[in-house]
Amino acid sequence: MRFSGWRVLKEGLTGNKGWTGHWRDPEPKREYDVVIIGGGGHGLATAYYLAKEHGITNIAVLEKGYLGGGNVGRNTTIVRANYYLPGNSEFYSHSMHLWEGLEQDLNYNAMMSQRGLMMIYHNDGQRDAMVRRGNAIINQGDDAELLDIEGVRQRAPFLNFDDNRFPVMGALLHRRGGTARHDAVAWGFARGADMRGVDLIQNCEVTGIDVENGKVRGVQTSRGVIRAKKVALAAAGRSGQVAAMAGLRLPIESHVLQAFVTEGLKPIINHVIAFAESHMYISQSDKGGLVFGSYLDFYNSYAARGNLPMVEHTMESIMAMVPALGKARLLRSWGGIMDMTPDGSPIIDHSGIEGLYLNCGWCYGGFKATPGSGNAYAHLIATDRPHGAATKFKLDRFRSGYGLMDEEGTGAQHNLH
Numbered sequence: 001m002r003f004s005g006w007r008v009l010k011e012g013l014t015g016n017k018g019w020t021g022h023w024r025d026p027e028p029k030r031e032y033d034v035v036i037i038g039g040g041g042h043g044l045a046t047a048y049y050l051a052k053e054h055g056i057t058n059i060a061v062l063e064k065g066y067l068g069g070g071n072v073g074r075n076t077t078i079v080r081a082n083y084y085l086p087g088n089s090e091f092y093s094h095s096m097h098l099w100e101g102l103e104q105d106l107n108y109n110a111m112m113s114q115r116g117l118m119m120i121y122h123n124d125g126q127r128d129a130m131v132r133r134g135n136a137i138i139n140q141g142d143d144a145e146l147l148d149i150e151g152v153r154q155r156a157p158f159l160n161f162d163d164n165r166f167p168v169m170g171a172l173l174h175r176r177g178g179t180a181r182h183d184a185v186a187w188g189f190a191r192g193a194d195m196r197g198v199d200l201i202q203n204c205e206v207t208g209i210d211v212e213n214g215k216v217r218g219v220q221t222s223r224g225v226i227r228a229k230k231v232a233l234a235a236a237g238r239s240g241q242v243a244a245m246a247g248l249r250l251p252i253e254s255h256v257l258q259a260f261v262t263e264g265l266k267p268i269i270n271h272v273i274a275f276a277e278s279h280m281y282i283s284q285s286d287k288g289g290l291v292f293g294s295y296l297d298f299y300n301s302y303a304a305r306g307n308l309p310m311v312e313h314t315m316e317s318i319m320a321m322v323p324a325l326g327k328a329r330l331l332r333s334w335g336g337i338m339d340m341t342p343d344g345s346p347i348i349d350h351s352g353i354e355g356l357y358l359n360c361g362w363c364y365g366g367f368k369a370t371p372g373s374g375n376a377y378a379h380l381i382a383t384d385r386p387h388g389a390a391t392k393f394k395l396d397r398f399r400s401g402y403g404l405m406d407e408e409g410t411g412a413q414h415n416l417h
């Protein structure tokens with residue numbers, strides 16, 4: 001079924017009886033060429049690009065819950081290509097180019113909104129760091145502009161410019177940054193993969209990975225054994241647990257990241273605004289809710305809910321920077337499990353076991369990576385060579401120490417990211 005304005009008109013005039021489900025609900029087959037563990041954004045995008053660009057369609061995506069019920073449906077929807085370090089910079093640039101054509105490609109409204117992203121700096125040191133970052137982004141071929149305080153005031157007059165601890169001095173503006181509707185992205189990739197013959201199997205938990213003589217043979221699941229020539233992990237916050245099923249110990253810790261949304265309000269915030277202090281950020285959803293968040297909860301956990309100290313910290317920071325927010329009623333808060341690597345950068349690589357591939361370590365930034373990650377991972381699985389934009393996402397860097405990408409300058413230590 002193709003979506004178009006004509007289709008909407010026709011269905012509207014004929015009682016909306018012609019819409020069909022977006023994907024099938026097949027029984028798992030006994031064997032596939034590729035099994036993908038995890039029906040989040042990355043798993044679904046991988047299946048889509050494997051089918052579309054490499055002609056591999058005998059694929060199952062195995063999801064223990066429902067499609068899009070993980071972090072892809074829990075994030076704060078920020079999309080950007082403003083990374084500083086080689087490795088990350090070219091990858092997120094690649095991903096942004098895919099985002100920019102995604103809705104046409106998928107024939108699906110992902111509500112991509114390039115409303116611009118401002119990263120606020122509060123002191124001279126942060127400004128200098130932003131200048132360096134901006135130059136790196138421009139060298140990569142993406143966009144960055146340094147704004148002074150007046151530039152920020154014009155765009156966001158409601159900010160508190162005179163906070164004693166965190167005065168607003170200016171911002172690095174990334175005009176092509178913005179947001180996309182998270183669950184629509186998952187649904188769009190799911191539909192695109194299904195249309196090309198991929199089996200999307202929900203309520204199917206992988207409980208074991210079968211390896212014989214150093215080669216993967218398939219997976220054990222809550223719906224029986226499924227054999228596969230290749231098995232690809234895309235389990236986000238559960239990556240460490242799933243990899244352990246094949247005897248692997250990944251350099252990943254799982255932490256909770258929380259987010260918050262207020263009641264719907266009239267349009268007030270045009271951009272995504274991130275603050276160099278407090279790791280805090282805020283934007284307004286298309287429904288009008290003010291969506292915001294800040295740091296990780298700094299203890300390891302597999303619970304998709306957070307704790308009060310981080311709620312308190314986030315509320316304190318957001319009230320310092322956007323005092324008017326105090327008048328809005330908070331509607332909901334939630335948490336998701338982040339797969340944190342020591343250097344804050346991801347892994348797309350072979351596992352060391354023949355036929356078993358790894359895609360993990362996206363930390364709190366993997367939504368913006370969704371198309372790029374799926375595209376690069378599909379390339380690796382299909383060709384056994386890394387995609388040109390993802391050559392530095394090697395597992396081995398954590399063993400050798402060579403090639404670490406410490407994007408945030410916090411050191412290769414989980415709990416500082």
Ligand SMILES: Cc1cc2nc3c(=O)[nH]c(=O)nc-3n(C[C@H](O)[C@H](O)[C@H](O)COP(=O)(O)OP(=O)(O)OC[C@H]3O[C@@H](n4cnc5c(N)ncnc54)[C@H](O)[C@@H]3O)c2cc1C
Nearest residue numbers: 038040041042064070071072076078206336365366367368
């Ligand atoms: C509050 C919050 C805010 C965020 N904000 C942003 C943001 O603004 N921008 C950004 O770029 N990123 C953001 N992120 C990070 C981003 O959401 C994640 O990095 C990304 O979604 C992870 O990839 P995924 O979509 O494939 O994960 P998921 O959607 O979590 O997919 C993994 C899937 O694997 C399944 N699974 C796990 N174990 C098994 C098993 N044994 N068998 C079968 N299935 C299994 C899970 O059920 C899950 O559905 C945020 C995350 C959170 C929680």
